[in-house]
Amino acid sequence: xxxxxxxxxxxxxxxxxxxxxxxxxxxxxxxxxxxxxxxxxxxxxxxxxxxxxxxxxxxxxxxxxxxxxxxxxxxxxxxxxxxxxxxxxxxxxxxxxxxxxxxxxx
Amino acid sequence: xxxxxxxxxxxxxxxxxxxxxxxxxxxxxxxxxxxxxxxxxxxxxxxxxxxxxxxxxxxxxxxxxxxxxxxxxxxxxxxxxxxxxxxxxxxxxxxxxxxxxxxxxxxxxxxxxxxxxxxxxxxxxxxxxxxxxxxxxxxxxxxxxxxxxxxxxxxxxxxxxxxxxxxxxxxxxxxxxxxxxxxxxxxxxxxxxxxxxxxxxxxxxxxxxxxxxxxxxxxxxxxxxxxxxxxxxxxxxxxxxxxxxxxxxxxxxxxxxxxxxxxxxxxxxxxxxxxxxxxxxxxxxxxxxxxx
Numbered sequence: 001x002x003x004x005x006x007x008x009x010x011x012x013x014x015x016x017x018x019x020x021x022x023x024x025x026x027x028x029x030x031x032x033x034x035x036x037x038x039x040x041x042x043x044x045x046x047x048x049x050x051x052x053x054x055x056x057x058x059x060x061x062x063x064x065x066x067x068x069x070x071x072x073x074x075x076x077x078x079x080x081x082x083x084x085x086x087x088x089x090x091x092x093x094x095x096x097x098x099x100x101x102x103x104x105x106x
Numbered sequence: 107x108x109x110x111x112x113x114x115x116x117x118x119x120x121x122x123x124x125x126x127x128x129x130x131x132x133x134x135x136x137x138x139x140x141x142x143x144x145x146x147x148x149x150x151x152x153x154x155x156x157x158x159x160x161x162x163x164x165x166x167x168x169x170x171x172x173x174x175x176x177x178x179x180x181x182x183x184x185x186x187x188x189x190x191x192x193x194x195x196x197x198x199x200x201x202x203x204x205x206x207x208x209x210x211x212x213x214x215x216x217x218x219x220x221x222x223x224x225x226x227x228x229x230x231x232x233x234x235x236x237x238x239x240x241x242x243x244x245x246x247x248x249x250x251x252x253x254x255x256x257x258x259x260x261x262x263x264x265x266x267x268x269x270x271x272x273x274x275x276x277x278x279x280x281x282x283x284x285x286x287x288x289x290x291x292x293x294x295x296x297x298x299x300x301x302x303x304x305x306x307x308x309x310x311x312x313x314x315x316x317x318x319x320x321x322x323x324x325x326x327x328x329x330x331x332x333x334x335x336x337x338x339x340x341x342x343x344x345x346x347x348x349x350x351x352x353x354x355x356x357x358x359x360x361x362x363x364x365x366x367x368x369x370x371x372x373x374x375x376x377x378x379x380x381x382x383x384x385x386x387x388x389x390x391x392x393x394x395x396x397x398x
Contacts, residue, residue, distance in 0.1 A: 080199055
């Protein structure tokens with residue numbers, strides 16, 4: 001299972017980002033490999049249009065099974081992720097990735 | 107001849123000036139030696155000049171813009187379309203291509219570059235253009251975006267095309283612009299010979315006037331300023347215009363009666379002689395600036 005967190009940083013102690021399309025970046029946890037990887041969203045964070053569409057595509061291309069954000073998904077990002085059949089978990093709040101992971105595992 | 111009535115700040119009196127100036131010229135057409143007068147409401151997101159113009163509807167045109175349509179059976183998922191789109195209007199998600207028409211700028215790049223012709227462009231309704239003729243002979247054109255359509259520029263562009271084909275060079279065209287300094291305003295003033303900026307003599311008015319003047323300078327547009335609701339605020343707008351050599355071509359006083367007439371959808375020039383005289387002077391100042 002691959003879980004992507006909209007995140008403010010790359011570690012388990014980093015916070016989940018409350019924005020999705022304009023998050024700092026995306027931290028991917030690959031459960032099989034037990035590995036964290038960081039995917040910056042710098043180019044997209046300040047995009048004039050379509051940040052949600054880009055972010056959605058990025059998460060799809062990372063091969064995510066579950067996507068987590070601290071707040072809500074924008075309408076366009078939501079459309080993209082839903083169309084790809086990825087499970088969306090919004091509103092986990094501004095907690096660490098570690099806390100968010102144990103929360104969704106429950 | 108085209109002049110645009112614009113402003114940085116909203117609610118300064120663009121429409122008040124546009125409808126009164128256009129109606130004044132229409133009523134005095136013979137004396138002023140003007141062939142035709144056309145008022146165009148380009149504030150397509152919320153056109154309101156029509157509230158003041160009692161005219162007969164001559165024509166309605168539905169306006170369309172072109173957006174791509176995805177044909178799944180032809181697509182080989184090469185991703186070129188999503189990569190080339192500057193506006194992120196297409197998303198490639200492995201099993202399908204999603205199109206977000208609200209982000210599309212109708213540039214045709216995806217459609218032209220698709221090697222499989224899987225993205226033909228199709229017409230998508232965006233709004234309506236209406237043409238009226240008023241009793242005083244004033245021609246009035248307004249365009250209105252449909253609810254939910256985000257982009258004003260394509261409709262403004264098509265409205266320009268309509269008035270350019272419908273009226274020739276001798277017609278005096280007055281364009282009521284959207285507020286602000288963003289793309290819709292830039293598209294609206296694109297071929298205006300003069301941009302008349304309406305402001306109010308307050309710090310808010312001045313701040314946004316400066317933004318509008320900077321925008322017009324960037325576009326190499328000749329500007330003039332009109333102060334509306336003169337008598338409130340302070341003299342900073344006068345000083346700013348003097349320091350920057352921007353002609354201040356008229357001041358419309360702050361009057362309870364003017365506000366009342368406006369709220370009832372009436373023209374100020376019909377009931378307030380003082381304002382009719384001011385509009386007359388504004389017209390002659392505009393003529394001088396256009397010639398010069």
